[in-house]
Amino acid sequence: xxxxxxxxxxxxxxxxxxxxxxxxxxxxxxxxxxxxxxxxxxxxxxxxxxxxxxxxxxxxxxxxxxxxxxxxxxxxxxxxxxxxxxxxxxxxxxxxxxxxxxxxxxxxxxxxxxxxxxxxxxxxxxxxxxxxxxxxxxxxxxxxxxxxxxxxxxxxxxx
Amino acid sequence: xxxxxxxxxxxxxxxxxxxxxxxxxxxxxxxxxxxxxxxxxxxxxxxxxxxxxxxxxxxxxxxxxxxxxxxxxxxxxxxxxxxxxxxxxxxxxxxxxxxxxxxxxxxxxxxxxxxxxxxxxxxxxxxxxxxxxxxxxxxxxxxxxxxxxxxxxxxxxxxxxxxxxxxxxxxxxxxxxxxx
Numbered sequence: 001x002x003x004x005x006x007x008x009x010x011x012x013x014x015x016x017x018x019x020x021x022x023x024x025x026x027x028x029x030x031x032x033x034x035x036x037x038x039x040x041x042x043x044x045x046x047x048x049x050x051x052x053x054x055x056x057x058x059x060x061x062x063x064x065x066x067x068x069x070x071x072x073x074x075x076x077x078x079x080x081x082x083x084x085x086x087x088x089x090x091x092x093x094x095x096x097x098x099x100x101x102x103x104x105x106x107x108x109x110x111x112x113x114x115x116x117x118x119x120x121x122x123x124x125x126x127x128x129x130x131x132x133x134x135x136x137x138x139x140x141x142x143x144x145x146x147x148x149x150x151x152x153x154x155x156x157x158x159x
Numbered sequence: 160x161x162x163x164x165x166x167x168x169x170x171x172x173x174x175x176x177x178x179x180x181x182x183x184x185x186x187x188x189x190x191x192x193x194x195x196x197x198x199x200x201x202x203x204x205x206x207x208x209x210x211x212x213x214x215x216x217x218x219x220x221x222x223x224x225x226x227x228x229x230x231x232x233x234x235x236x237x238x239x240x241x242x243x244x245x246x247x248x249x250x251x252x253x254x255x256x257x258x259x260x261x262x263x264x265x266x267x268x269x270x271x272x273x274x275x276x277x278x279x280x281x282x283x284x285x286x287x288x289x290x291x292x293x294x295x296x297x298x299x300x301x302x303x304x305x306x307x308x309x310x311x312x313x314x315x316x317x318x319x320x321x322x323x324x325x326x327x328x329x330x331x332x333x334x335x336x337x338x339x
Contacts, residue, residue, distance in 0.1 A: 047294035050188060060259075061294045064285060089292040091194035 024063070026070045033073045040069055040082060043097055047090045193300070193311035194292050200226075200306045201290035208257050208279035209266050218278070219306055223332040224252040225325070226300040227276070227316075228288060230260040231268045233296040239315040240272055246321065247275035251329070255279035258288045258296050301325060303332045 028034040041055035046062040054062040054069070065086070072082050086094045098104040140148070195201070200216045207214050219226065227243060229236040247253050255276035257265045262281055269279075282288055291300070294313075301310040310328050312320060 047191075047292070059295075064289065068289065087194065089194055089290060090294070091191060091292070093191050 024066070026066075028070075029074060036079065037069060037073055040073075040079060041066055043095065044069070044083075044086060045094050045096050047094060053096060190313065193308060195300075195308040196311065198308060200300075200302060200308060201287070203280070203282075203287045203290065205287060206281045208255070208262060208281040209269070210278065214278065214280050216306060219254050219302060220304065222252050222304050223329055224254055224277075224302050225316075225329075226254045226256060226302055228256045228258045228291070228293050228296050228298040228300075230258045230296050231264045232260065233258075235315050236297045237272075239297050239317070240275070242315075242317050242321070243275040244273050246316075252277055256282050256287060256291075256293075258282050258293060259285040299325070301328055301332070303335075 026034075026037065028037065038055070042053050044054045044065065046052045046054050046057035046059055046065070048059040048061045049057045052059075052062070054065045069082065072085070077085075083095065092098050092102065092104065098107060100108050200219065202216050204213055204215050206212075225246070227239075229239075243253060253275050255278070257279045259282065262283070265279070265281070269276075280287060285293075291298075297315060299312045299316050300308050301312075303309050309332060310325070312325065314320075316325065
């Protein structure tokens with residue numbers, strides 16, 4: 001029993017050491033800086049690993065960028081300055097929230113355009129449906145009216 | 160007529176989608192152009208590897224050249240190294256950035272494997288690498304004679320990359336430079 005406990009304890013301690021080795025921690029002089037650090041590190045994309053932000057990635061470059069982010073925040077840089085600094089080096093690629101402009105225009109406008117297109121399709125479908133139903137009720141010619149009357153009379157006679 | 164066209168709508172949509180996706184198959188999303196293309200090499204002042212002098216951005220001026228980011232911890236750099244030596248033997252100027260590395264280990268590497276570089280910038284902290292937007296070694300930058308970054312290749316430079324990508328650009332820049 002004690003051996004099991006010892007093993008469990010060892011496992012916990014080693015596990016914690018591993019977790020510490022994976023991601024470094026930074027001390028911040030103000031809590032608001034830490035909040036901005038969290039937000040920016042989630043918004044900055046790791047250049048090496050495509051679909052991870054630098055907060056999640058363990059790539060060396062992501063570690064470097066986190067260190068840099070911490071430094072810049074402590075030096076009092078604004079979010080905009082930090083993002084500009086990163087974009088100047090790694091391109092628009094590093095932003096998960098790209099600026100409006102350039103090839104990102106398509107990205108920003110596509111949802112709006114698709115929404116408008118969707119509404120247009122719905123409106124057109126509704127209109128054409130309304131037209132066919134209206135045409136179905138109204139357009140009995142005099143000839144057809146006469147035939148309908150004759151048929152109804154015939155049904156009445158037969159019953 | 161309108162109804163006829165409507166019947167073809169799914170086919171048209173399918174074709175467009177197929178073309179888009181087919182193109183996507185041959186795209187490499189990890190390939191991204193450097194943010195520094197057509198901009199001058201960032202200013203730096205760093206020690207030279209194995210030499211008692213300081214190098215700056217001025218030292219790479221004067222000829223079209225390759226700027227190769229390498230390190231002894233980088234496995235692909237070892238793969239790339241023999242081909243860089245071949246290029247250097249052909250007279251292609253190559254400058255090195257020894258990126259986040261240990262000077263002694265780097266010197267040993269050059270002594271054992273040969274040195275294709277005119278000089279090596281010892282970027283121990285990776286500060287120049289950061290300004291260049293380096294995100295993994297090896298990376299190779301093509302600089303023109305005025306020190307403007309013209310192209311960046313991420314990954315190993317081998318015969319294929321040199322022949323199809325770098326050499327044509329290199330030749331073009333050298334002839335441009337020698338023309339009045």
